[in-house]
Amino acid sequence: MWNSTKITQLLGIEYPILQGPMGVGFSTPALLASVSNAGGLGSYGAYTLTPEEILEADKTIKAATSKPYNINLWVNDTDKKLLNYPKTKIEEIKMLFKPYFDELGIELPNLSADIRSKFEKQVEVLFEIKPAVFSFIFGIPSKEILAESRRLGIKTVGAATTLEEALALEEAKVDAIVAAGFEAGGHRPSFLKPAQESFTGLFTLIQQLKAKTKTPIIAAGGIIDAKGIAAALTLGADAVQIGTAFMVTEESGATPIHKEVLFSGTANPTTISKSLTGRMGRMVSNTISDNVPFETEVLPFPLQTKLIAPLRVAALAQGRTDLISFWSGQNNTNLKHHKASELMQELITETGKIIS
Secondary structure (H helix, E strand, O other), rough: OOOOHHHHHHOOOOOEEEEOOOOOOOOOHHHHHHHHHOOEEEEOOOOOHHHHHHHHHHHHHHOOOOEEEEEEEOOOOOHHHHHHHHHHHHHHHHHHHHHHHHHHOOOOOOOOOOOOHHHHHHHHHHHOOOEEEEEEEEOOOOHHHHHHHHHHEEEEEEOOOOOOHHHHHHHHOOOOOEEEEEOOOOOOHHHOOOOHHHOOHHHHHHHHHHHHHOOOOOEEEOOOHHHHHHHHHHHOOOOOOOOOHHHHHHHHHHHHHHHHHHOOOOOOEEEEOOOOOOOOOOOOOHHHHHHHHOOOOOOOOHHHHOOOOHHHHHHOOOHHHHHHEEEEOOOOOOOOOOHHHHHHHHHHHHOOOHOO
């Protein structure tokens, strides 16, 4: 059977289809439950949440599904540059974005670089709630955290954008590796080299990992349908992780206008930009990403997020889609399903037809 793989056996799921763990409210308990209840692995992106918020979300998740699910955190959730970051530099970069604030008639926010990492405290809560899977990006947790995960029976999944990162994850003895291709939407989770030096495409990355590692591989980037799943599995992946196609479903927490843009049927070319958060991510091109080249210095993560947040709110309120950053993978031209359960059913049925 096509759906029996190392990943399904490892994670205790029926189908090798994982929902991408989108953060900042995109992933929801309802979306997670729809995917897990259909036999895949639902995920919840929790990197922005306080430990208390993670606990509350988990109560809702456990009430919605009894199947395995994944909680995703960021190992590195604050840039090192934030330490002693000059106030003068903050004001200088704010001026770069002032024209957009003026255009919407809103004030620039007051910002402080005193932002502390949540990761260690979040992990403590994760060990308390014991999800079936703990996935992470932007690095590798400490040996102690990985050892405790193993002791508690929590499977660990790290993300790699290069073969070198995959080898580092394998050396750390993670249970599975997400091969994060350049086509994927959202943040580029590179951690050994700068993201702009880690642009391997998915199909190449799968084959590199298959040749040089023994850890099960989860393919991510540009997969939205059964043909993509079949191609990834044929190349050696043990499962796929899908983000954009789930993000546009009703169960997702993405804004209605975000879903409308991606469902519009028009060309939605994507670009790589750090203008939204301070870290490289793939999104639909807009006025800001076009006018702020990648080489332009912006605030460190997540301070840049705090700068852009009120601009995003105002742009949404005023219908200025040209000033809103919509996360998206490169492959966004044939999205069809508005319900996660219907998307899962088609993925399962059609993949089965392709791979007999």
